[in-house]
Amino acid sequence: MPELPEVETIRAGIADHAVGGRIESVEVFSDRAMRRQQGGRDEFAALLAGRTLTGARRRGKFLWLTLDHEGEEALLIHLGMSGQVLVRERTDDAAHLPAHARVRLTLAGSPGNTGSPGRTVELLFVDQRTFGYMWAGPLTPEGLPEPVAHIGRDLLDPALAAGTADYSELVRAIRGTGRGIKTVLLDQRVLSGIGNIYADEALWRARLHYATPAERLRPSRAGELLESARDVLTEALAAGGTSFDALYVDVAGDSGYFERELAVYGREGLPCGRCGRAIVREPWANRSSFRCPACQRKR
DNA sequence: ACTGCGTCCTGGGGGC
DNA sequence: TGCCCCCAGGACGCAG
Structure with a gap:
């Protein structure tokens, strides 16, 4: 995907x-x-x-x-x-x-x-x-x-390097709403490029529950989440992307190899790589969210 | 203004 | 074995 x-x-x-x-x-x-x-x-x-x-x-x-x-x-x-x-x-x-x-x-x-x-x-x-x-x-x-024209910048855009004016504005935009943090991550007008897979992966790395109200994140916490998201995107890019059922291939017809690196997405029932608890899958916005029930508690 | 939900679509797979 | 239903999901339009 x-x-x-x-x-x-x-x-x-x-x-x-x-x-x-x-x-x-x-x-x-x-x-x-x-x-x-x-x-x-x-x-x-x-x-x-x-x-x-x-x-x-x-x-x-x-x-x-x-x-x-x-x-x-x-x-x-x-x-x-x-x-x-x-x-x-x-x-x-x-x-x-x-x-x-x-x-x-x-x-x-x-x-x-x-x-x-x-x-x-x-x-x-x-x-x-x-x-x-x-x-x-x-x-x-x-x-x-x-x-x-209405799509936000993405985390591989140099204009969103940590410390830039656009980056500070992004942190403000994220914290300026009471919507759940995953909803905000997926809002392409705020920040682009993240879909269901990498949203769940970034949230796992940052140990955040998907429903956490975005406005409740301290700026440093929002920054940690953004760096987690940037890391997962960068690592996936280095691996050539993620592929599940041959629907995605690159221009030469070769599949990506990031699937094996995923920590939570598609791993219902498998152990969390940090704590060993079984990953859960939950209905969310007419789709699914995957999280570790121990590392990513609702609070 | 802002938020959240329904809609588009196809084929693979699971369940009965 | 065959059929039916569910599921995946990006982004937009619309209702409240």
Whole structure:
């Protein structure tokens, strides 16, 4: 399930294997993947045709590829819960497209920084559960695609290094609400990139119960939680992301290896790595939360 | 203004 | 063995 580390892995893969390519054709197989595009698939295709991919950027779970005439327009990708991006040699046989292929871009020119110029590759957006989408359109003056304009910075953004003004503002924002701390961690407007898996992992590291009212955290405690979250994201990124059922793969089709590092998520009944108590799974906001009942008490 | 809940979707797996 | 229901979840829209 793609959260920040998985999306960053994909961003880096696209930078290596697709940026520099010129979009020769755009094939949209699913209107649902175009649901954020006002003008639908025709507008999407018209905007992209002939453009060259100049860079791959990310904020939280949002990934976008800048287009030539830098600073003006971009191709946005959100992976939802099951989205993948595959970049591979172009195949003519449409029957060999993966199941759930939603969009295919054919890239010519000089795609990637490792291959030889003149080859042709395809960038496939594959998404079984269809919560993901693509969108093409203008960048705001801040350099963000319009659907990203309201999304907060993420913990790998240098602007959120500990001690910066933005970091202090983030701590204030977190403590400025009585909502449960996990709800705040998942609010992409406050802080982006964290989903259900890494929220539970960060809370375990910080020994916090998910329902703790955010306003009850002292600034130092909020800071500890943020550093726990930053650590878990960084470690997961180093491992290439988390994968459970092959729904997530990187651009080459390889799965991540962070699953084995998880302390609580998906580990109901297994011993806590700190105290040995059995991890519990509890219904939370129409989903599940995993925690150690001893290390993360409700107080 | 702010919060929280329902909704979209698919296929794998468990239970009967 | 077969069928049905549940479950996973990101982000947004809407109700209160």
